Amino acid sequence: xxxxxxxxxxxxxxxxxxxxxxxxxxxxxxxxxxxxxxxxxxxxxxxxxxxxxxxxxxxxxxxxxxxxxxxxxxxxxxxxxxxxxxxxxxxxxxxxxxxxxxxxxxxxxxxxxxxxxxxxxxxxxxxxxxxxxxxxxxxxxxxxxxxxxxxxxxxxxxxxxxxxxxxxxxxxxxxxxxxxxxxxxxxxxxxxxxxxxxxxxxxxxxxxxxxxxxxxxxxxxxxxxxxxxxxxxxxxxxxxxxxxxxxxxxxxxxxxxxxxxxxxxxxxxxxxxxxxxxxxxxxxxxxxxxxxxxxxxxxxxxxxxxxxxxx
Ligand code: NAD
Ligand code: UD1
Numbered sequence: 001x002x003x004x005x006x007x008x009x010x011x012x013x014x015x016x017x018x019x020x021x022x023x024x025x026x027x028x029x030x031x032x033x034x035x036x037x038x039x040x041x042x043x044x045x046x047x048x049x050x051x052x053x054x055x056x057x058x059x060x061x062x063x064x065x066x067x068x069x070x071x072x073x074x075x076x077x078x079x080x081x082x083x084x085x086x087x088x089x090x091x092x093x094x095x096x097x098x099x100x101x102x103x104x105x106x107x108x109x110x111x112x113x114x115x116x117x118x119x120x121x122x123x124x125x126x127x128x129x130x131x132x133x134x135x136x137x138x139x140x141x142x143x144x145x146x147x148x149x150x151x152x153x154x155x156x157x158x159x160x161x162x163x164x165x166x167x168x169x170x171x172x173x174x175x176x177x178x179x180x181x182x183x184x185x186x187x188x189x190x191x192x193x194x195x196x197x198x199x200x201x202x203x204x205x206x207x208x209x210x211x212x213x214x215x216x217x218x219x220x221x222x223x224x225x226x227x228x229x230x231x232x233x234x235x236x237x238x239x240x241x242x243x244x245x246x247x248x249x250x251x252x253x254x255x256x257x258x259x260x261x262x263x264x265x266x267x268x269x270x271x272x273x274x275x276x277x278x279x280x281x282x283x284x285x286x287x288x289x290x291x292x293x294x295x296x297x298x299x300x301x302x303x304x305x306x307x308x309x310x311x
Pocket of ligand 1: 175
């Protein structure tokens, strides 16, 4: 596919989804957004609301999806219960959204003759396996309902590709950061929390000794991975890591953010968070090979852009 003419973005009022909507509009795609605004915000779409078709609705509603999928070349499935603790608290509800809702998206897309569905998966599927970097072929070890649900999505995507002739690409995002990431929950991404703390000149909490590390990927690179996945010539079903292949410790992260904000606040160290993994790092070579994905934002540049947005 050279150009995406019509796309549906589920979860398009969220952090990643709304950045994806912007990029699709920039390339002239006609965009429909389905979002129930449970964790997303209409303010994320205010600036483009006249240019898109926004539907407040739920991916658990198959009829709505069947209707919206009509005429689309690609569906980007971003909608989910994204809080891991919430999936632990309520595995049934989260499975209804993450498992059945995603199945609805695949089914509606297939029935409407959509060419391809690009799905948001997660590096959570690797669990706490200490092997690094995470290669997309290594054994998975889901340890939470969230991770099981994401893995189930990948398996269902494979089934829809092999049995129902629907092309699917599942992207295992690593730790995504950037403008519009909501810092309001204690389970929000650490970068959004640290940005808020630095700007308010408050002490951040570092769980553990801060030497744990993550592969933080800037949201615009994740958006680009989605566009490439939609357009690249690929086999009928793909599962790809989307990170950067580099990592940074939580201590260094706070140091960088406090430098940006011009503050010198010592963090408060607390016990490691239960269930935390120590390190995470993506091997992105398959994504490079299959969809020509190459992250273009150096970590410091992404952090600077993110800081400007929070400020
Ligand atoms: P987000 O909460 O900002 O976006 C999720 C969106 O889905 C929200 O707008 C929410 O309102 C919507 N939504 C939730 N349930 C819905 C439902 N039943 N019907 C319709 N819409 C619904 O979170 P995000 O970080 O932008 O996450 C986007 C996707 O990326 C999710 O699938 C998430 O699991 C995945 N992911 C994110 C990260 C990360 O670091 N942010 C990492 C791995 C995977
Ligand atoms: C992320 C995902 C999670 C997924 C997991 C898979 C987010 C928000 N969470 O969790 O969905 O299951 O990857 O590997 O993207 N930290 C602090 N202080 C804070 C907040 C966090 O020290 O105020 C630390 C955490 O203890 C952790 C690190 O920062 O060691 C990153 O935390 P977080 O942003 O929540 O992401 P993950 O734990 O990697």
